Amino acid sequence: MTGTTRYAFVGTGHRAQLYFDALLGPYADVAEPVALCDTNPTRMAYYQRLRGGEPLPTFAPEEYLAMLDRVRPDGVVVTSVDDTHADYVVAALERGVDVIVEKPLTVDEPSCARIADAARRSTARLVVTFNYRYSPRNSAVKALLLDGVIGTPTAVHFEWVLDTVHGADYFRRWHRDKARSGGLFVHKATHHFDLVNWWLADRPSVVTAHGGLRFYGPGGDHDTDAFVLDLSADVRLHALYADAARHDGYRRDQDVFSPGITIEDTMAALVRYESGALLTYSLTAYGPWEGYRVSITGTRGRIELAVCERSSVPSGRASDVVGWHRDAPDLPEGARPVGTRLLLQRHWEAAEEVPVDAAAGTHGGGDARLLDDLFRPGAAPDPLGRAADYRDGVLSVLVGAAANASLARGGASVLVVPPW
Numbered sequence: 001m002t003g004t005t006r007y008a009f010v011g012t013g014h015r016a017q018l019y020f021d022a023l024l025g026p027y028a029d030v031a032e033p034v035a036l037c038d039t040n041p042t043r044m045a046y047y048q049r050l051r052g053g054e055p056l057p058t059f060a061p062e063e064y065l066a067m068l069d070r071v072r073p074d075g076v077v078v079t080s081v082d083d084t085h086a087d088y089v090v091a092a093l094e095r096g097v098d099v100i101v102e103k104p105l106t107v108d109e110p111s112c113a114r115i116a117d118a119a120r121r122s123t124a125r126l127v128v129t130f131n132y133r134y135s136p137r138n139s140a141v142k143a144l145l146l147d148g149v150i151g152t153p154t155a156v157h158f159e160w161v162l163d164t165v166h167g168a169d170y171f172r173r174w175h176r177d178k179a180r181s182g183g184l185f186v187h188k189a190t191h192h193f194d195l196v197n198w199w200l201a202d203r204p205s206v207v208t209a210h211g212g213l214r215f216y217g218p219g220g221d222h223d224t225d226a227f228v229l230d231l232s233a234d235v236r237l238h239a240l241y242a243d244a245a246r247h248d249g250y251r252r253d254q255d256v257f258s259p260g261i262t263i264e265d266t267m268a269a270l271v272r273y274e275s276g277a278l279l280t281y282s283l284t285a286y287g288p289w290e291g292y293r294v295s296i297t298g299t300r301g302r303i304e305l306a307v308c309e310r311s312s313v314p315s316g317r318a319s320d321v322v323g324w325h326r327d328a329p330d331l332p333e334g335a336r337p338v339g340t341r342l343l344l345q346r347h348w349e350a351a352e353e354v355p356v357d358a359a360a361g362t363h364g365g366g367d368a369r370l371l372d373d374l375f376r377p378g379a380a381p382d383p384l385g386r387a388a389d390y391r392d393g394v395l396s397v398l399v400g401a402a403a404n405a406s407l408a409r410g411g412a413s414v415l416v417v418p419p420w
């Protein structure tokens with residue numbers, strides 16, 4: 001194949017498939033996978049089978065630099081465990097290789113500084129794949145704010161509820177180790193802090209946070225059977241993780257009530273922005289339903305977004321982790337139907353409902369739109385500024401890292417934003 005952009009994949013687990021399938025399918029005319037790098041040969045073999053044909057060259061993590069030198073990819077797609085992103089990103093940028101990296105860009109402040117430094121000096125392009133920006137409901141909020149309909153935003157109230165399917169899953173996997181994921185203030189909230197940074201077009205400056213492990217971990221009084229995940233019940237989970245465990249001992253189906261969890265499941269943060277705007281943020285990981293509520297108050301009115309992604313979880317549905325945010329077909333929606341409601345209310349006026357495109361697909365339809373920006377950059381206009389660069393990735397991680405620092409020492413954390 002000639003004329004295509006050649007991508008090496010680093011981290012060939014669950015998330016890599018979004019990008020891999022894209023290159024084998026709708027974007028095969030513009031881009032192709034050319035190498036795989038992972039600690040686990042079984043997971044790399046899974047991707048070889050998906051592709052078929054001549055196997056791609058595979059590399060262990062310690063061979064990453066050799067891979068860049070030998071294969072000479074145009075870009076790397078980094079979808080490995082969060083705390084491994086920084087080294088891969090910096091090494092690629094130093095060699096002028098473009099980077100597509102999953103959120104979170106990294107997990108702590110020192111590695112943010114290293115990435116910012118490498119990005120400033122590099123000619124290569126770095127994109128952090130903040131797919132939530134692309135979901136139509138979140139884009140609609142940005143469009144309203146850009147139109148100035150509520151004047152200057154002054155206060156944001158943002159609550160995210162992860163349910164006992166999706167939320168629990170963070171406590172089964174490597175994410176339960178704060179050193180690997182940065183905890184949910186980094187791993188999960190990076191999406192939410194990025195949305196607020198982007199919506200407000202502002203930079204966070206001071207963070208105060210509280211949090212704890214109140215539901216998962218040992219000692220609770222729970223129906224533990226309802227949380228058991230049977231990897232063999234799903235062909236893909238079995239192929240990616242059960243078969244692969246013999247190489248590295250990694251268990252994707254750990255007991256969410258077992259010891260060893262170092263992340264929080266209940267978190268609250270206050271963030272002050274440079275403009276003086278305030279964010280009040282809450283994240284819980286064991287809700288009976290899943291979704292989020294955001295209200296943004298401005299000098300001329302208020303925007304309110306309410307999203308329900310799954311209205312309830314029947315017991316024994318732990319394996320729905322593979323079913324994304326779908327209600328089970330046999331489940332009555334009750335008082336909380338799945339859907340989106342976006343309200344705009346200007347001062348002295350009645351509230352009006354703002355229509356939002358009903359988007360199919362994962363992450364509120366965000367994933368499909370994101371792929372276009374990644375693999376056909378510039379093909380469509382980007383009036384909302386959805387494509388995120390290293391500054392956006394760094395700023396959202398810095399809020400989470402500052403929240404973690406605040407948790408650890410019980411006081412406010414002032415953000416040190418790298419100069420750019």
Ligand SMILES: NC(=O)c1ccc[n+]([C@@H]2O[C@H](COP(=O)([O-])OP(=O)(O)OC[C@H]3O[C@@H](n4cnc5c(N)ncnc54)[C@H](O)[C@@H]3O)[C@@H](O)[C@H]2O)c1
Pocket residue numbers: 010011012013014015016037038039040043061079080081082084102103104129131187363
């Ligand atoms: N934007 C989103 O909505 C979204 C959704 C899911 C995951 N993600 C992100 O994608 C990334 C991967 O998550 P996942 O769900 O695929 O996890 P996963 O556990 O399925 O895959 C991670 C892969 O990284 C590999 N790995 C571990 N250490 C490595 C190392 N040192 N070098 C190279 N590879 C290594 C593992 O073997 C595994 O194959 C994470 O950063 C996560 O935050 C983003």
